[in-house]
Amino acid sequence: MNKNVFYRKIPKVDILLEEERIRQLICRYSKETVMESIRKETDRLRAFIGKCEDEKEIEAAIGGLTDAIGQTVEEMHTPNMRPVINGTGTILHTNLGRAPISPEHMKRIAEVACGYSNLEYNLEAGRRGERYSHFEELLCKLTGAEAAMAVNNNASSVMLILSSLAKGGEVVVSRGELVEIGGKFRIPDVMEQSGATLVEVGTTNKTHYDDYKNAITEETKALLKVHTSNYRIVGFTESVEIDELIGLAGEHELPIIEDLGSGVLIDLAKYGLTHEPMVQESIAKGADVVCFSGDKLLGGPQAGIIIGKKKYIDKMKKNQLTRALRIDKFTATALELVLQEYLSEEKAVKNIPVLRMITEPKEEMEKKAKNLVRMLRRTGFAARFQVMPCESQIGGGSLPLERIPSYAAAISPEEMSVPELEEKMRHLPVPIIPRTANDTILLDVRTIDSRQFKVIADQFRSM
Numbered sequence: 001m002n003k004n005v006f007y008r009k010i011p012k013v014d015i016l017l018e019e020e021r022i023r024q025l026i027c028r029y030s031k032e033t034v035m036e037s038i039r040k041e042t043d044r045l046r047a048f049i050g051k052c053e054d055e056k057e058i059e060a061a062i063g064g065l066t067d068a069i070g071q072t073v074e075e076m077h078t079p080n081m082r083p084v085i086n087g088t089g090t091i092l093h094t095n096l097g098r099a100p101i102s103p104e105h106m107k108r109i110a111e112v113a114c115g116y117s118n119l120e121y122n123l124e125a126g127r128r129g130e131r132y133s134h135f136e137e138l139l140c141k142l143t144g145a146e147a148a149m150a151v152n153n154n155a156s157s158v159m160l161i162l163s164s165l166a167k168g169g170e171v172v173v174s175r176g177e178l179v180e181i182g183g184k185f186r187i188p189d190v191m192e193q194s195g196a197t198l199v200e201v202g203t204t205n206k207t208h209y210d211d212y213k214n215a216i217t218e219e220t221k222a223l224l225k226v227h228t229s230n231y232r233i234v235g236f237t238e239s240v241e242i243d244e245l246i247g248l249a250g251e252h253e254l255p256i257i258e259d260l261g262s263g264v265l266i267d268l269a270k271y272g273l274t275h276e277p278m279v280q281e282s283i284a285k286g287a288d289v290v291c292f293s294g295d296k297l298l299g300g301p302q303a304g305i306i307i308g309k310k311k312y313i314d315k316m317k318k319n320q321l322t323r324a325l326r327i328d329k330f331t332a333t334a335l336e337l338v339l340q341e342y343l344s345e346e347k348a349v350k351n352i353p354v355l356r357m358i359t360e361p362k363e364e365m366e367k368k369a370k371n372l373v374r375m376l377r378r379t380g381f382a383a384r385f386q387v388m389p390c391e392s393q394i395g396g397g398s399l400p401l402e403r404i405p406s407y408a409a410a411i412s413p414e415e416m417s418v419p420e421l422e423e424k425m426r427h428l429p430v431p432i433i434p435r436t437a438n439d440t441i442l443l444d445v446r447t448i449d450s451r452q453f454k455v456i457a458d459q460f461r462s463m
């Protein structure tokens with residue numbers, strides 16, 4: 001086969017640029033990306049002609065050049081980061097963006113972020129203000145703390161607290177609390193980065209008051225408690241609570257720091273879950289500095305919230321590291337909005353998506369699952385659809401043993417395998433991430449907003 005005949009059939013760039021479809025692409029996107037795509041696609045076509053031995057296939061590839069260029073340009077201009085539907089039933093899914101923000105809050109965030117705002121401007125005084133001012137009072141009111149601030153995430157909180165209060169000194173922490181949180185965040189490593197030396201006391205399962213007492217030296221700068229939110233040692237265990245450490249800390253004038261991980265402001269036991277230590281309780285017990293995540297059980301934006309005694313928080317606000325870890329206007333706005341919801345527990349549970357998903361009764365889930373199944377059956381997709389009981393989990397390293405009774409739409413495909421369907425679902429325009437169990441695909445409705453049901457059904461129809 002004489003390949004030169006085909007190479008010569010590839011349209012030249014100036015010819016391509018005159019095609020209507022290409023002209024439209026330039027108008028809609030940019031000349032630069034269209035040119036780049038033309039180069040990329042003609043190179044690809046040349047390579048294809050080089051190795052293909054089927055004339056028909058080569059002709060088809062040449063005929064499809066414009067389409068291929070269009071597709072490449074469109075891909076370049078389509079954001080890769082996109083919404084997905086979470087059918088896994090894991091509420092704080094670390095890989096799927098952790099806590100969803102409420103659409104009402106997002107509207108307000110957009111209003112603030114699209115223009116100028118009083119982020120660091122005191123409107124009363126007409127001069128420079130503080131970015132924490134928008135939510136500091138609220139945090140103090142809700143938690144009983146004297147002062148508050150926020151940084152980028154809770155790992156930053158730990159780093160900033162230790163760097164401000166214990167740099168160059170020692171920090172005493174129980175061996176049973178030296179946790180690794182997902183993504184290789186290890187408390188001991190963060191401590192080292194902050195310039196504080198870790199002094200481990202006790203054993204994995206037991207730490208006593210005397211262990212802390214005997215570890216205190218001239219170099220000790222703080223006592224650290226870490227809430228091991230992502231695992232539980234059960235059985236023969238003992239740990240020392242903050243209220244038991246107060247006397248000891250006071251005697252040596254050492255701050256007690258507590259990293260709570262998930263920040264819970266309401267009593268989850270009221271909703272049938274295990275009681276998770278509340279932020280208010282830590283402050284009431286006498287912790288001097290407490291930190292927690294903004295986007296775990298609190299249900300807000302990614303942030304690390306630090307509260308406690310004013311003299312310590314002031315030190316952190318002055319630390320140069322704060323500048324590197326500071327939150328932006330999106331976070332500041334979102335934090336104030338989510339914290340305001342907590343002024344009424346009833347409102348918080350209704351308006352904060354994470355809390356709503358955690359507390360919705362299973363009867364509600366059954367109704368939701370029935371609806372989804374009904375809609376899926378009408379799509380004509382070749383599968384058996386059923387309502388099936390299942391269990392949701394909290395995720396995000398919070399309450400690891402907790403299982404919340406829920407319901408799912410169970411899908412058993414008839415013309416493809418479960419892995420095949422799972423892959424297809426991942427490649428939909430709005431990807432659907434399911435849970436797979438015993439050769440069925442489960443869509444746990446607890447983590448799916450009913451408003452997404454139509455999108456799910458339409459996409460199943462399109463498959």
Ligand SMILES: *Cc1c(COP(=O)(O)O)cnc(C)c1O
Pocket residue numbers: 153154155156158179181185226227228229230259260261262292293294295303304396397
């Ligand atoms: C999750 C967690 C962190 C880290 O919080 P991020 O907001 O993910 O940075 C730190 N400490 C504890 C105990 C945690 O559970």
